[in-house]
Amino acid sequence: MRKKVSLVLVIALLLTLIAAGCTQQSTEETEKTEGMKLSGEVKIAGSSTVYPITIAIGEEFSRLHPDVVVSVQSTGTGGGFKNFFIPGHADINDASRPIKQEELDAAKENGVEPIEFLVGYDALSVIVNPENDWVGCLSFEDLKKIWGPDATGNVTKWSDVNPDWPDENMNLYGPTSASGTFDFFTEHVVGESGAHRQDYHGTEEDNTIIMAVARDKYAMGYLGLAYYLENKDRVKAVEIKNPETGACVAPSIESGQSGEYPLARPLFIYVNKEALKKPAVREFVKFYLENLDSGIVEEIGYIPVSEKIKEENLKKFNDALKELGVE
Known part of the structure; x- marks a missing residue:
């Protein structure tokens, strides 16, 4: 009788341990899936153009993982690389241009291995005040005449560009040299990286450009598409002449996707790469890449990547995890 009771107790104990193990495994899987215990900080700096995308994705991520702090600073692409990412003060750098070779070299010298992910496309927009009724379309030659280094002190009035335009001072607003937008504009419009007039109002705050142009009939600025689309009732976008077709094209998601707009x-x-060892950073980057086609990028005012690019991003991400041994 005692042997039978002992056997029953042993079986009951084993069943209890098995049940407990299953419950623990189930709990762990649930926590792993839902991120109940995910915590830490994800530090991001860089491009003011990419900033709205990262902020929007960060907000969605925070709803799932409220204990993770996602901090995003708008510093300009170059400023982010130089002051935050390369010194190791940021896990991620937003960028509106590819990383430069000297930045890549400096990062590697500092033990930072950058992994590049393409997250969308922008249609850089040239804006004027809604009361500006004399400028409808500008060619690259016009833009170079206005913004090129030779314009400093020489092209100060609208009439200096076109005698039919007002004999009024042209007030110009744009990003600083720390910005990827500045780099792209000078390289693709002026024709020389970094070549830009000096007598303009430079800022890393795109909303400052919007406000300045919105209140000044004789102002002009340039910035990312999302900031223009968000303020279409306050500023007007200038059409840009496509050098190949000669057509004047307005900036939009559609013209950027089709390739018609020449400033996409x-x-x-x-x-x-080393930051991917941190669970919070790893899960955030994965969430970011998985949601590039979820409508967030387009809703912000940018052009989403293709399914092919999304899959290439995720493969690159998973390959990095394998190399780190943190799959």
Whole structure:
């Protein structure tokens, strides 16, 4: 009788342990899936153009993982690389241009291995005040005449560009040299990287450009598409002449996707490979890449990547995890 009771107790104990193990495994799987215990901080700096995308994705991520702090600073692409990403103060750098070779070299010298992910496309927009009724379309030659280094002190009035335009001072607003937007504009419009007039109002705050142009009939500025689309009732976008077709094309998601708009450009995030060892960073980057076609990018006012690019991003991400041994 005692042997039978002992056997029953042993079986009951084993069943209890098995049940407990299953419950623990189930709990762990649930926590792993839902991120109940995911915590930490994801530090991001860089491009003011990519900033709205990262902020929007960060907000969605925070709803799933409220204990993770996602901090995003708008510093300009170059400023982010130089002051935050390369020194190791940021896990991710938003970028509205590809990383430069000297930045890549400096990062590697500092033990930072950047992984590049293409996250969308922008249609860089030239804006004027809604009361500006004399400028409808500008060619690259016009833009170079206005913004090129030779314009400093020489092209100060609208009439200096075209005698039919007002004999009024032209007040110009744009990004600083720390910005990827500045780099793209000078390289593709002026024709020389970094070549830009000096006598303009430079800022890393795109909303400052919007406000300045919105209140000044004789102002002009340039910035990312999302900021223009968000303020279409306050500023007017100038059409840009396509050098190949001669057609004047307005900036939009559609014209950027089709390739008709000549100032379309790629947008990136650069991730410090070593930072992927941190669960919060790893899960955030994965969430970011998985949601590039969820409507967030387009809703912000940018052009989403293709399914092919999304899959290439995720493969690159998973390959990095394999190399780190943190799959």
